Amino acid sequence: MINFTHRFANLGEDFFSYVTPTPLQNPHLIHFNTQFAHKLNLDASSINWAAVLGGQKSFKEYPSLATLYAGHQFGVWVHQLGDGRAMLIAEHLDKQDNIWELQTKGGGKTPFSRGADGRAVLRSSIREYLCSHAMASLGVPTTNVLTFVGSTTPVRREEMESAAVVLRVAPSFIRFGSFEVFASRNETDKLKKLCNYVIDSFYPYLNNDNKPILSMYHEVVKNTALMIAKWQALGFCHGVMNTDNMSILGLTIDYGPFGFMDAYNPNHICNHSDYNGRYAYINQPYIGWWNLARLGEALLDILSEEEVSETLAKYSEYFTDYYTYEFGNKLGIYDFKRSDLGFLDELLNILAANNIDWTYFWHEFSSGLHLDSLASSSEYKGWLEKYNLRTKDLDKAKSRKLMKSTNPAIIPRNYMLQNAITKAQDGDFSEVDNLFRALSNPYDDIPEFSHYQDLPPVGTEEIIVSCSS
């Protein structure tokens, strides 16, 4: 049962448009994240999810809506975007009174579809389902997916594919772009109303501050820095860090052409459509700052320039602290400091020069193993000597534990997702389930899933993903 609330909906139609989902042909449920439903105190058994996600049924308690936002896409201002294929179909209150928005993606056209079809394909839905589950299990702040359906509705992308709908869940899907749209229209009242909604609902402790909206901006700066530090540590590349894909809660949002790096290459670009590498791995921390600067600008009718720039300046401090913490853990150096970062960079340069697989390296390293491919590297040997010296007084068991809990055994590599997709397109969802289970405990060495820990098969590193989803 959903415990309906209407907190966001009560903001009124300045913030969204009511929409009606377009039914799918033959919607069928493919997978359901039972653990997540438990976490939400959502007894899902009474709900016909295939009919709800398939647009045949809707909740009488909650009329569906598509939210309004704008954004900077690849650095270029777009004055109106909005949910072109996402629909908020419920707000649920769990037992602790936390709000959870239930949002479908791919449910059909909305007033914000801008000529596109409002659909999502099975391929991209499987990717979003498995990757958001993996990120949640890896401990990265993220939106998640409760369930998804496939259908026989044809959808045209580069080729014909079938439509699918995921049910995404997060406390809120409000983005930086949700603020930018009102700022650009000089609608300060609406901007303030949105800020107050976010503060009351998600940052209520800030209401005691002198300037809650400034404090909110500060929290977003901090949370964004934390999220991106975690991405960097895991080798996760988002692919489309436009301001409309940046969550006001610092959650990883809008899984599209994302990818976990295989071989470490700081200039790795996961999105085929990102010709200039704006969102390359190494640029992600800077882009986080750039996006926060746009959010800060959007708040300038409420905050002073000085307040915004002082707060924004803290981003690099927070980011460096979180980054230092994450990589210290990866190295098992629990007293790792900023002054050690040069030592980390030496290692990263060696990994890049030798084309070393990111996840594989760190996982082996945390087991005290060293890759054959590095055995002949005198630089690596030299670095290891320094490492041994740096760690000689550390509690080995403590270090090992830390490393094991930060260097995953399994991540959803593109080729694995592609295998699950290829089978699913033939009606076999067993690989979706296998990966789902493997990614539920990504830090554990589970014999049943040891094949997922192997290096990616030769040639699969080039699997290309684009914005088309």
Ligand code: AMP
């Ligand atoms: P994204 O790059 O997926 O974050 O999407 C950017 C914007 O395009 C958002 O406003 C989306 O809702 C919209 N959009 C993307 N794909 C579609 C689609 N197939 N139909 C309608 N709108 C879409």
Ligand code: MG
């Ligand atoms: Mg988006």
